[in-house]
Amino acid sequence: MQIILKWLPSLGARLSNERAAIWGRRVGWLLGSLLRYRRAEVERTLRRCLPNRSAAAYRALSAGSYENLGRVIMETLQLTQLDRTWLERNVSLEGLEIIRQALSQGRGALMLTAHLGHFQLPAMIACFFEIPITVITKTVKPAILNDYWIQLRRRYQVKAVPHRGSFRACLAALRANEMLGFILDQNMKRHQGIFVDFFGRPACTSPGLALLSAMAGSPVIPVFCTRRPDGHHQITVQPALAPPPDRQPQTIQRATQAYTAIIEAAIREHPEQWTWIHRRWRPQPLALDQAPSGQAPPP
Template identity: 45%
Template sequence: MAEYSMGGDRGIVGLRGQGGRAVRNGQRARLRRWRLGARLSGAVMTVLLQMISRAVAIMPLKPALRLGRALGWMLGRVVRYRRPEVIAALRSAFPDLAASDVRRIADEMYKQQGMNLIEMLRLSVLGVVDLQGRVVVEGGGHLEGALRGGRGAIILTAHVGNWDMLGVLANQRGYRVTIITKGVKNEALNRFWSTSRERLGLKLVPARESYRACLRALRRNHLVGFILDQNMTEREGVFVDFFGRPACTTPGLAYMSAHSGAPVVPVFSIRRSLSEHMILVLPPIEPVRDKNDENIRNAT
């Protein structure tokens, strides 16, 4: 119990001081409980993800992928995760499409994401053996030719097909791969996803720390993966035409190519059937010589 004097401000100040300490102690205790809860929930999530990964890994491939399609459909139709944004983006990109076609494309996108998730969870357990006989590469000679210059190559890709699989396949074929990643907000999920990728041989570099690390990788004649179809703030990006509309994206890829002399090789993953993929490698794009703003924007 606090002791205080009735005589003047001294007692009041003493009471306030003890009350302030009590409040601070209470706040620290709540913070410790919150941190403990976050660690426990993160540990539980990690165990659950590991269990789910093992479960889908022991399932036959096609039933597992059909499960992924069903989960993706539920995410889009039942949970409706970001569905209004997806529909709005599709209507903007394809203004002449009927509403039913827009909904159909949106549904298929969610199903594709569900299959991508299942494939990556299986890969985290089974490794690249799970992809054997399911992937055809077209244009692989373009990548080999780009690396002959000794300056590495920047892989330009987008959120098409199973883009996460590209780095895994490249590593399996003997290429050293550095991936620029933005990470996931949930710490446990981000740690699980990062660990799974690194176990498959990929080197992950946080986007904010990526430039110098990527230049070092290119100097060693390695590959650097870059997903370009991501929105940026007006202060950080440049505006380019995308589906007939101005869109803001990062000029980092064009700057990195110009700075390092590394060519840019467009590579895309295309799902050909439920379980089969085609990797399409396009001819290299040579770096711009003059790094002025207009050239960088055009290269982007």
Template identity: 35%
Template sequence: MRIVGAAWYALDAEHRKTAEANIRLALGLNEAEARRLTRENFRHLARVFSQFPRMARMTRENFRRFVEPRGEEHLLKSLERGRGVLILTGHFGNWEWMAYSAPFFLPARLNIVARPVRPPILNRWVTRLRERSGNRVIAKQYALLHTLKALKRNEMVGFLLDQNAGKKTGVWAPFFGGYVLTHKTLAHIALRTGAPVHPVFNHRLPDGRYRIDMGPQIPAPSHGTLEEKTAAMTAAFNRIMEEQIRRFPDQWYWVHRRFRRFRPQPPA
């Protein structure tokens, strides 16, 4: 995959420039350092994309050959309350393997909020593969309705919160020293339903597997209006996301234009 990643880096000028600009803005690296990290990132992403079809080989009996779960007790404790579980995550490590393996070590179904892939024929294939282990994919446009239904069934719902949001669907939240529009749906649902939110991330180990770290519940703000609490909780989500990225900077999805609406100061 090093060769494939290097070829992608050399040939895809658009994503290369986006990643390098994002890295320089977020991490404050110089041009040479940003190029080096971008090359590592392209190699990592090439590996992740090539591994996508391989997850069909994963079973309840052999999943530990692919992933190493840690911290399941946090999610199990929350599921005992019967309100379901909301999961904060992002395009980090091998997010596809992380989601696919969940039914093999957790008792509740995982629903994944995802933007449909284009073209539709490819989306159908991707969705079938993602759901093969027992998960369910929720199309982004139906996220609210189906998330509420899933929580009533005491299921888990995962949100990848590292994508751009619009002015209607997002709130300006701190991220890498500035502010970016971040989807507020996760915080809004958590505050409305009382469902706990847990951070779940993964990173690649030296042996090629991915360690899945499941953290304790993220506290919800107790004071302020719903709008103020939504903003505060979304800011907490971004802080957690940023911590993960800084720990393993080569394993995030830098090729996305996450900083397209970056502001040094919070907009009025």
């Protein structure tokens, strides 16, 4: 296993953008067309979330989503090449001054993001702009890949806290005036989340981002990374959102709904670059008070 771990950075260092794109398409084809991993489910979800399109359009969006997943895998290997020259050649960053302005207030900032495009890239390049960052992570399987991911984070000065039981550590990062990365498009178990509207259906969502913002007085800054047709990465920083005024359930609900709407808008601009294989809507509300915005769940 250690030999494999040592081999991965070497492979990444030799992987050109062209080869990453080619192999990414092949991996995507393998998952989506040959193995057809959740392919029918993905296309049903696309029809529900993005109605009134042709069958060919849904097939293209589905294939694009699998290709994006394959390219993210290859681009993750490429992260070993990160330096200022690589950044100047492959990445455009818009809105950096928004982050600097937020951190100048001394209360840290929360980065709202999603599994869109090369979603790991914004955190990995933060060190090149002297932005201290902590991310909330899950353990990756198999263990060999998790070890590789840990090595990458250390290399680029990205601190990490586990996604469970880390609320105090997250608050500490914000109070140390760091940026805290928070991916909000993942499904939550019914007892762990709150329901908000996402593409017209209730989606169980973590209230943690809104609660952290309210408790620490830290702004929330949407940051998304998308891929241009030529493979160039576009990182867009949107205007900062003020912290919720209190921690009342209705306030946290409204804030979480607002954050989710921002994610939905970003996905609608680049639907082929989101991970539609994720079962985002698996639990549905059981009672009136669990439905988004206090509305009853659909029959």
